[in-house]
Amino acid sequence: MARLLQAPAKFHPSEWDIANKMQCASTESQKSRSEHMIAESRRLLDEIEKTTQKTQSDVKKKIEQRQEEIKFWKQELDNKLEQIVHETEVLLTFKTRLEKSLESCKEPLVITQKCLLNRQRRAGIDLVHDEVEQELVKEAEILQGVIALLGHTLEQTNEQIRLNRLAKYNLEMDLKDKFTALMIDDYCASLASNTPDTRYADNAVKVEGNFVSSEDWIGFSNINIEKADKQRNNSLALRALIDSILSQTVNDICKQREMVNIAFRNRVKEVKDAKHKLETLLAMVMDETASQEKNIAALKQAIADAEGPVKVAQARLGARNHRPNMELCYDTAHYKLISEVQEFTKNIQRLKDTLAQAETERKGLSRQQLSLEEEIQVKENTLYIDEVLCMQMRECVYINNF
Numbered sequence: 001m002a003r004l005l006q007a008p009a010k011f012h013p014s015e016w017d018i019a020n021k022m023q024c025a026s027t028e029s030q031k032s033r034s035e036h037m038i039a040e041s042r043r044l045l046d047e048i049e050k051t052t053q054k055t056q057s058d059v060k061k062k063i064e065q066r067q068e069e070i071k072f073w074k075q076e077l078d079n080k081l082e083q084i085v086h087e088t089e090v091l092l093t094f095k096t097r098l099e100k101s102l103e104s105c106k107e108p109l110v111i112t113q114k115c116l117l118n119r120q121r122r123a124g125i126d127l128v129h130d131e132v133e134q135e136l137v138k139e140a141e142i143l144q145g146v147i148a149l150l151g152h153t154l155e156q157t158n159e160q161i162r163l164n165r166l167a168k169y170n171l172e173m174d175l176k177d178k179f180t181a182l183m184i185d186d187y188c189a190s191l192a193s194n195t196p197d198t199r200y201a202d203n204a205v206k207v208e209g210n211f212v213s214s215e216d217w218i219g220f221s222n223i224n225i226e227k228a229d230k231q232r233n234n235s236l237a238l239r240a241l242i243d244s245i246l247s248q249t250v251n252d253i254c255k256q257r258e259m260v261n262i263a264f265r266n267r268v269k270e271v272k273d274a275k276h277k278l279e280t281l282l283a284m285v286m287d288e289t290a291s292q293e294k295n296i297a298a299l300k301q302a303i304a305d306a307e308g309p310v311k312v313a314q315a316r317l318g319a320r321n322h323r324p325n326m327e328l329c330y331d332t333a334h335y336k337l338i339s340e341v342q343e344f345t346k347n348i349q350r351l352k353d354t355l356a357q358a359e360t361e362r363k364g365l366s367r368q369q370l371s372l373e374e375e376i377q378v379k380e381n382t383l384y385i386d387e388v389l390c391m392q393m394r395e396c397v398y399i400n401n402f
Contacts (some may be wrong), residue, residue: 109143275379
């Protein structure tokens with residue numbers, strides 16, 4: 001108990017002095033280190049602030065450059081999109097021309113086929129494989145070929161329109177993505193350190209596997225532009241081809257149509273000429289028939305008139321045959337009477353033979369008249385088919401130059 005109440009040990013004044021000096025030295029050292037740290041901190045803050053400002057400025061410039069780059073490619077894509085849209089619209093008008101041209105070929109083909117079918121109704125010798133039929137067959141073949149060609153070209157056009165629209169879709173998707181990227185970069189460019197509600201983004205620095213390189217980014221838009229250019233050039237070439245096909249097919253159809261019409265006109269003229277000749281021959285035969293009728297009547301009258309003298313001669317002979325005894329003499333008169341009977345009988349027979357020949361000729365003329373009348377009817381039927389049915393039917397068809 002007594003030890004606990006002992007007074008604490010006392011330090012020597014020198015120790016106290018040393019302790020004070022050490023405290024001062026320690027404080028000065030600490031103060032010096034603190035001042036150095038403050039200076040370093042200020043220098044670091046200045047450095048970081050400058051670096052941050054420079055980095056942010058560089059990033060902002062890069063973002064602005066990127067914005068300009070996106071705007072450039074966006075403008076390029078917009079131009080190509082406008083071109084492909086315009087080209088597709090123009091190609092659609094060409095498609096309409098093809099469809100109308102294809103439709104306009106169907107009626108002429110039907111009429112050509114009807115003409116061929118109608119001409120099968122020609123009768124007799126007029127059912128001939130003439131120039132008209134040859135040209136009609138050729139016209140049908142041309143029209144069928146044109147329809148097939150236009151149909152194939154229409155299929156090509158539909159496919160090209162599909163490819164144009166695919167290129168348009170790719171451009172639109174690329175433009176949509178670039179518009180979104182531009183909006184994002186606009187937002188990024190507007191951000192600053194003092195922008196309110198700015199938050200940390202988790203894993204923002206991490207580069208995902210779906211990132212592409214700048215070269216790939218440029219190449220992607222280049223490919224879309226090249227594809228659009230390719231399809232636009234193909235479309236331009238197809239339009240030139242369609243123009244050429246439409247022009248050539250119309251020329252071919254019109255040329256062949258005129259060939260058929262000329263053949264029809266020539267054939268109608270030939271048939272009319274033949275009909276006119278037949279009618280002339282018919283009139284001549286009818287005149288000859290009338291003359292032959294008169295001739296037959298004259299022959300019959302001559303035969304009737306010749307019977308009187310024969311009867312007289314035979315009556316004389318019969319009477320003289322009753323002369324008595326020696327008077328029944330074969331005298332000159334009797335001889336002359338016999339000669340007269342023979343002559344008259346021979347003449348009557350000649351008249352009858354001539355009458356028979358005349359009757360035969362009259363029958364021949366009748367048959368010829370009937371044949372001519374039938375042939376004229378054949379020609380009239382042919383003219384009705386060619387001039388009325390076919391030519392008038394063809395006049396209602398007009399080939400448009402689409």
